[in-house]
Amino acid sequence: MSKNTDHYTDLEYIREKFRSDGIKAPDSLSEENIFAMLPDLDEVQKQTDSDGQPHDAGKSKDPSDAFTQVKAKKRPAVRKWMAVAACTLIALLGVSQVYNAVTAPPDTSLVNGELYTFGSKTEIDRLVDSLSSENNYNLWDGGDILYEDSEMATGETSDAAAPSEMADGSNGLVRSQAKSSSATGSSEDHSDTYLQVEDVDEADIVKTDGKYIYYVNDDREVVILSAKDGKTKQLSKIGSSGIENYVHDIFLKGDTLVTVGYVYADDDEDGYTGVVTYDISDRKDPKLVSQFKQTGSIISSRMVGDYVYLVTSDYVYKGGRTVPKVLMDGKFKEMSADSICCVPEPERSSYIVLGAMDITSGKQAKCKHTAIFGATEDIYCNDHNLYTAAYEWDSDRQTSYTRLVRASLDGLKVKFNATARVRGSIKDQFSMDEKDGYFRIATTAQRDGMDVNNLFILDSKFKEVGKLTGFARNESIKAVRYFGEKAYVITYEAIDPLFIIDLSDPASPKIDGEVKIDGFSTLLVPAGEGRLLGIGHATGDNGYGGEYAAGLKLVLFDISDPSEPKVLDSKEFKDMDSPAQYEHKALTVNTKEGWYAVPYGIWSYPEDDNDPVVEDDVIIEDDVIIEDAEVSETDGTEATETEEAEDVIADDDETSDYEAGVLVFGADDKLKVYDQHKLGHEELLRSVYIGDYIYALDREGNVKSFRFSGKN
Numbered sequence: 001m002s003k004n005t006d007h008y009t010d011l012e013y014i015r016e017k018f019r020s021d022g023i024k025a026p027d028s029l030s031e032e033n034i035f036a037m038l039p040d041l042d043e044v045q046k047q048t049d050s051d052g053q054p055h056d057a058g059k060s061k062d063p064s065d066a067f068t069q070v071k072a073k074k075r076p077a078v079r080k081w082m083a084v085a086a087c088t089l090i091a092l093l094g095v096s097q098v099y100n101a102v103t104a105p106p107d108t109s110l111v112n113g114e115l116y117t118f119g120s121k122t123e124i125d126r127l128v129d130s131l132s133s134e135n136n137y138n139l140w141d142g143g144d145i146l147y148e149d150s151e152m153a154t155g156e157t158s159d160a161a162a163p164s165e166m167a168d169g170s171n172g173l174v175r176s177q178a179k180s181s182s183a184t185g186s187s188e189d190h191s192d193t194y195l196q197v198e199d200v201d202e203a204d205i206v207k208t209d210g211k212y213i214y215y216v217n218d219d220r221e222v223v224i225l226s227a228k229d230g231k232t233k234q235l236s237k238i239g240s241s242g243i244e245n246y247v248h249d250i251f252l253k254g255d256t257l258v259t260v261g262y263v264y265a266d267d268d269e270d271g272y273t274g275v276v277t278y279d280i281s282d283r284k285d286p287k288l289v290s291q292f293k294q295t296g297s298i299i300s301s302r303m304v305g306d307y308v309y310l311v312t313s314d315y316v317y318k319g320g321r322t323v324p325k326v327l328m329d330g331k332f333k334e335m336s337a338d339s340i341c342c343v344p345e346p347e348r349s350s351y352i353v354l355g356a357m358d359i360t361s362g363k364q365a366k367c368k369h370t371a372i373f374g375a376t377e378d379i380y381c382n383d384h385n386l387y388t389a390a391y392e393w394d395s396d397r398q399t400s401y402t403r404l405v406r407a408s409l410d411g412l413k414v415k416f417n418a419t420a421r422v423r424g425s426i427k428d429q430f431s432m433d434e435k436d437g438y439f440r441i442a443t444t445a446q447r448d449g450m451d452v453n454n455l456f457i458l459d460s461k462f463k464e465v466g467k468l469t470g471f472a473r474n475e476s477i478k479a480v481r482y483f484g485e486k487a488y489v490i491t492y493e494a495i496d497p498l499f500i501i502d503l504s505d506p507a508s509p510k511i512d513g514e515v516k517i518d519g520f521s522t523l524l525v526p527a528g529e530g531r532l533l534g535i536g537h538a539t540g541d542n543g544y545g546g547e548y549a550a551g552l553k554l555v556l557f558d559i560s561d562p563s564e565p566k567v568l569d570s571k572e573f574k575d576m577d578s579p580a581q582y583e584h585k586a587l588t589v590n591t592k593e594g595w596y597a598v599p600y601g602i603w604s605y606p607e608d609d610n611d612p613v614v615e616d617d618v619i620i621e622d623d624v625i626i627e628d629a630e631v632s633e634t635d636g637t638e639a640t641e642t643e644e645a646e647d648v649i650a651d652d653d654e655t656s657d658y659e660a661g662v663l664v665f666g667a668d669d670k671l672k673v674y675d676q677h678k679l680g681h682e683e684l685l686r687s688v689y690i691g692d693y694i695y696a697l698d699r700e701g702n703v704k705s706f707r708f709s710g711k712n
Contacts, residue, residue: 105130108342108373115341115372115419124337125322127373131349132318187211188691194587196429197382201303203249203260204585206686206697212283213688214257217701220246222259224283230693230705235283245276251303251359255281256289258308258359260301263291272325272332273298273312277359290365292357293327299352299388300429302381306360307411309386311379314351314371324353326369335371343374343403343419352376352388354407356414368412372405374419380432384409387432387439391425399446400425406439406462418462423469424454426477430524430584433482438465438506442489444476451476453491457506466507472497478536481524486512486562488532492520494547496555498534500562512562517570519553522581525589525596527667530560531568535580535587535598538572552576552600556667569671576602578663579685588687588694593710595666595674599684599696602659660684662696664708679704 105127108116118124187210195202206215213225213232221239225232238259239245251258256277263274275292296312303309316322323334340351351371358366376388386409392401402425406418424443426432433440437460444453452473457466475491482488487501487509496519500512521534533556540550552573558566579586580598588597660683664675682698689695695705 106342108346109344115343115416117341118337118373121323121337124340124373127342127346128316128322128349129318131346189592190690191588191590191688194584194589196380196584199304200381200383201251202585203251203258203301203303204686205249206688207250207252208688208690208695209252210690213690213695213703214250214252215686215697215701215703216247216249218699219701220248220261222247222250222257223701224257224280224286225703226283227690227693227695227705229691230695230707232695232703232705236286238278238286245274248298249301251301251308253303253306253359255279256359257286258303260298260308260310262298263293273310275301275308275310275355275357275359290359290361290363291327292355292365292367293325293332294353294355294369295321295325296351296353299376300379300381302379302386303359304381304383304409306358307409308357308359309381309409309414310355310357311376311386311388312353312355313376314353316349316351324351324369324371326353326355326371327365327367328369330365335369340371340373341416342372343405346374347392348375348390350375352405352416354386354414354416356409356412358412366412368414370407370414370416372416374403374405376405378426378429380429380434381409382434385434386414387434389426389432389441392421399423400444402426402441402443404439404441404462420458420462420464422454422456422464427480431477431480433487435482435484438503440482440487440503442477442480442487450474451493453477453489455487455489455501455509457503457509459506466505466509468501468509468511471499471511478520479522479524479534481526481532483526486559488524488559490521490524490534490536496520496534496536498532498557498565500559500565502562513565515557515565515567517555517567519555519572521553521555523584523587525587527556528594530558531667532557532559533596533667535578537581538574549577550574552578552581552598552663554665554667554671556671568669571665571671571673573600573602573663575604576600576663586686588689590689594668595664595710597662597664597687597689597694597708599687600661600663600676601683604657604659658683660698662687662694662706664694675708677706677708679706 106116106118106123108127110116190208190210193202193204193207206213208214208227211227212235213227215223215225217223219239221237223237224235226235238257239247245259245261245263247259247261249260251260257280259276259278261274261276263272263276272293272295277289279287279289292310294310294312296314299311299313301308301310314324321334323337323340325332325334350373352374353369353371355367355369375390377391378389380387380389386407388405388407390403392403394401401421401423404420404422405416407414407416422441422443424445426441426443431442439458439462440455441458442453442455444451446452447470450473452470453475454467454469456464459465472491475493475497477489478492478496479490480487485502485504487503489499489501491497491499495516497514497516499514501509502512503509519536519538521536523535525533525535527533533554536553536555537549538551538553539547542548553570555570556568558568578598578600586599590596658681659678660680661676661678662684663673664677666672666674677694679696680698682700682702684696684698687694687696689708692707692709693705694708695703697703
């Protein structure tokens with residue numbers, strides 16, 4: 001068969017359309033099969049002049065024949081045969097097969113080991129349509145998964161550095177208190193947000209610089225207070241000036257306050273997730289400087305140097321918006337399809353949107369965004385890489401998986417460059433860590449109807465190099481922490497084993513030792529050389545063969561000999577709970593003085609439902625100060641009124657069965673409680689310290705304080 005040039009041009013056009021739309025054509029539409037179905041093109045060509053006319057053209061005297069001959073000059077006979085062939089193909093193959101080929105979702109498998117990148121918006125629409133037609137609304141129901149545990153992809157390697165060392169020699173985990181170097185003038189020693197990775201800040205609902213306190217109140221506004229010797233005064237409020245900003249949490253860097261939240265503006269009915277910067281050099285009059293926008297719900301954010309990185313999960317659906325919108329060149333618009341990549345076999349109709357914002361760029365609002373079609377529920381971030389993790393369920397194997405996606409960070413340069421999947425699901429962000437180019441992750445999976453636990457190690461190409469699987473059968477992971485070449489893992493079913501895992505050989509992680517104790521820890525904190533503090537739950541017998549959370553529990557472990565860890569001390573606080581049991585940012589650490597503080601609450605229960613509640617004697621501390629913002633009648637500005645703690649407690653009869661306060665303790669060779677300070681009956685969320693005073697924030701947005709002069 002001769003190779004007709006026009007015919008091959010048409011085939012190449014068809015192939016390119018399939019390729020650009022991400023369609024994998026069926027074998028029946030291959031070039032060879034098409035040729036086989038066509039008549040002999042050589043015979044057709046022999047009967048055609050160089051101008052496209054048949055040889056007997058012009059012999060007919062019929063006017064209609066003449067018209068046909070003229071038309072033939074504009075449409076060569078070979079193209080007519082191609083049209084006939086196309087109709088023949090549809091008849092032979094069936095309309096449904098051709099339709100399915102044209103409308104099928106793209107094959108998002110890895111391309112030469114790299115993430116698949118979309119070629120057109122039409123291609124994205126088809127993928128969204130296919131997921132919308134499935135059970136896409138049940139986020140916990142995974143589809144068919146075609147890859148093994150170690151299924152991974154990467155387009156580049158990651159240059160990794162070891163985490164910073166802490167002053168006591170252990171690997172970094174907390175930004176400790178410091179004297180502020182901002183333009184606020186002299187300030188006292190103060191706490192800072194408790195962090196997973198040193199120098200990678202995490203947004204929270206309260207920040208302090210040693211002179212001022214910044215917190216998010218119950219109306220999702222930011223309140224700025226001056227703080228001195230336990231007394232506070234409200235200076236200003238941020239949230240509704242110029243834009244309706246529903247603040248989620250905040251960052252603080254010198255005279256710049258950064259809010260992360262949901263923003264609703266007059267020119268955008270749907271709103272968006274926004275990072276907004278304010279100049280707070282005048283704390284009484286904050287000035288809005290810049291806004292950064294992207295669609296999706298907030299997953300988490302980090303600040304590294306002058307850059308804020310925001311991760312959102314952007315759900316899309318058939319018939320609606322199918323592409324993320326971000327701020328580009330000063331305009332809020334949809335991302336181009338060719339800038340978006342995709343995980344293999346996505347289970348949910350959603351995007352992971354990563355935005356990088358330069359908070360020092362002023363009104364220019366310099367930012368960059370990248371997106372990947374996939375899901376995320378938590379992140380781990382250091383100063384050069386950000387990892388997202390999402391739960392997946394394999395209904396065939398009846399076990400869970402975690403889909404990982406890695407993005408490189410370099411200022412405004414952000415790029416998703418790798419994906420991997422490991423068996424099991426994570427507990428939280430502390431389940432993940434990176435050191436010296438190796439990514440470590442601990443998971444709980446299901447095997448033979450029971451929980452088992454695993455630890456996987458991936459190299460800089462995101463390939464599995466080592467794993468430890470199947471330990472602590474019938475238990476699940478409650479806490480993980482990585483320090484240097486060791487992983488510390490708490491599992492729980494009826495007791496609380498602490499496992500110390502040696503990671504010095506990435507290809508062969510192994511358990512060094514373990515120790516067991518009642519209850520379980522949910523947060524692990526280094527407590528000096530060779531010691532580890534656990535904060536978690538005491539447990540009790542529920543009378544039905546199970547256990548229940550019976551209070552707050554502190555445990556001090558001796559980990560100086562990894563092969564034989566010991567319990568140095570433990571303390572239980574009956575019926576007490578604390579936000580630090582589930583939120584690490586609720587822990588306050590004074591590394592200089594060696595003490596810790598957590599907000600707490602205690603419920604008191606009567607012996608009989610018919611009996612009135614009788615409380616223990618309430619100890620009122622003379623130095624307790626409770627702040628409640630009120631509007632001054634003189635100048636309209638908001639000032640604070642100090643109330644005596646005794647009056648507040650007496651008036652709060654509705655919640656008189658609940659005690660709230662701050663627990664201050666040390667963890668040297670033994671656990672020692674320095675103060676269990678009662679602050680009323682409203683649930684406390686956070687505490688910070690400035691100088692000798694501890695300030696606590698309650699759920700209603702009130703700030704309460706008391707003096708704590710140290711361990712002595």
